[in-house]
Amino acid sequence: MLQLGDDVTLYSLVFVLVLLGTRSPLWSTVLTVLVYLFLATFRFPQASTARARHVLRPDARAAGSGQVSVVAHRGGGHDAPENTIAAIREASKNGATGVELDLEFTADGIPILMHDEAVDRTTNGSGLLSRMKIFELSKLDAAAKHRLRNKFAGEKIPTLEEAVKECIKLQLIVYFDVKGHPDEAAAAFRDLYKKYPVLYNSSIVCSFEPKVIYRIRQSDPEVVTALTHRPWSLSYFGDGVPRFSSAWKHLWMMLLDIVLDWAHHHVLWRLCGISAFLIQKNFVSQEYVQYWAQRGVAVVAWTTNTNVEKEYYQEVLHINYITDSLVEDCEPHY
Known part of the structure; x- marks a missing residue:
């Protein structure tokens, strides 16, 4: 259920903004009701x-981490x-609860x-x-640019299904990070979850793009989902460098960042019905x-x-975290 405080804040804000713009109590009321x-x-x-808890708090699998899940970013891109597949296996060997994997598509739709x-x-x-x-793609060496390229020489780019089969075999929770392609991703996951129903209780689909998550829920409302967010992502790169040299464009993007951040925290999360919020x-x-x-969403x-x-x-926040390495300190990938 929606929180009463959220409802009051959202609809009051809509009413006031429309009232300031139209000076009409009638139109303010009508548009607020429409929202x-x-x-x-x-x-x-x-x-x-129960399903979300099984995915986000798999107690029996979180070896050495209590209630907290440790998730290997991109399979643990530092290790x-x-x-x-090598990253997935290394993550399992090093004690990860799960792996975060990025989904993309080839020219022939794989x-x-x-x-x-x-x-x-x-x-x-x-x-x-x-x-x-x-x-x-099958001819490429996926380890060619890695710091441990000699150890993993010849590693291939896996298909989504190949990776999923390995994760199921190793009993890893999977965080699927979808960059775009909402229709293609929805179709791919619909087939994947139908073929491997264990994924319903061992995976979560995440994206920076709310339309992707909404489309996934349209395709299969039983899938556990999450929104991924980094405040100021439109105006700054991950390392804090401004994206634009133009002062006006930078200011405009900062304003859009404020709107986007507000939308994530007050509208988009409940429109999509997410179970977790992945935040920088x-x-x-x-x-x-x-x-x-308070909103039933895990961070x-x-x-x-x-x-x-x-x-x-x-130890302090008791929340899951995603990391590039399970064995040593390292610089982040943005």
Whole structure:
């Protein structure tokens, strides 16, 4: 159910803004009612509490971490080539509860694991995924640019199904990070969950794009989902550098960031019916965790790459975290 405080805040704000713009109490009332009816009609309920808890708090599998799940970012991109079978196996060996894996598509529509839209950064190849077919990708070395390239030489780019089968075998929770392609992703997951129903209780679909999560819930409302968010992501890169040199454009994007942040915390989360909120680590606090707990939403911090940070999230905040390495401190991937 929606929180009463959230309802009052949202609809009061809508009413006041429309009133200031139109000076008409009638139109303010009508538009506020329309917003209410829209949310009541088109929002998705959260996945069952038991299912979400099994995915987000798999106590029996969280070896050595109590109630907290430790999730390997891109399979643990510091410890092995990111988004590969080798990374999944290393993460399991190093004690991860789960792995976060990135979904992309080849030119011939095959779902694969890849973070970028091009293969240049991580492989010995070059080019956009949208122009490469699966047989071309199968020839690339996914370890070519990794710091441990000699140890993992010849590692291949796996298909989504190959990765899922390995995760099921190793009993890992899977955080699917979907970069886009809402229709293609919804179709791929519909087939995948039908073929491997164990995923309903061992995976969560996440995205920065609310339309992706909404489309996933439309396709299968039983899937556990999460929104991923980093405040100021439109105006700043992950390392804090401004995205735009133009002062006016930068200011405009900052204003859009404020609107986007408000929408995530007051509208989009309940429209999509998410069970978790993945937030960049610098914005997590006890108050923030409590804010989402009151709404039945778990907080997951990313990307947590030092022992000091990990101890804080595990021992003080008691929330799941995503990390690039399970064996040592390292620099984050944005």
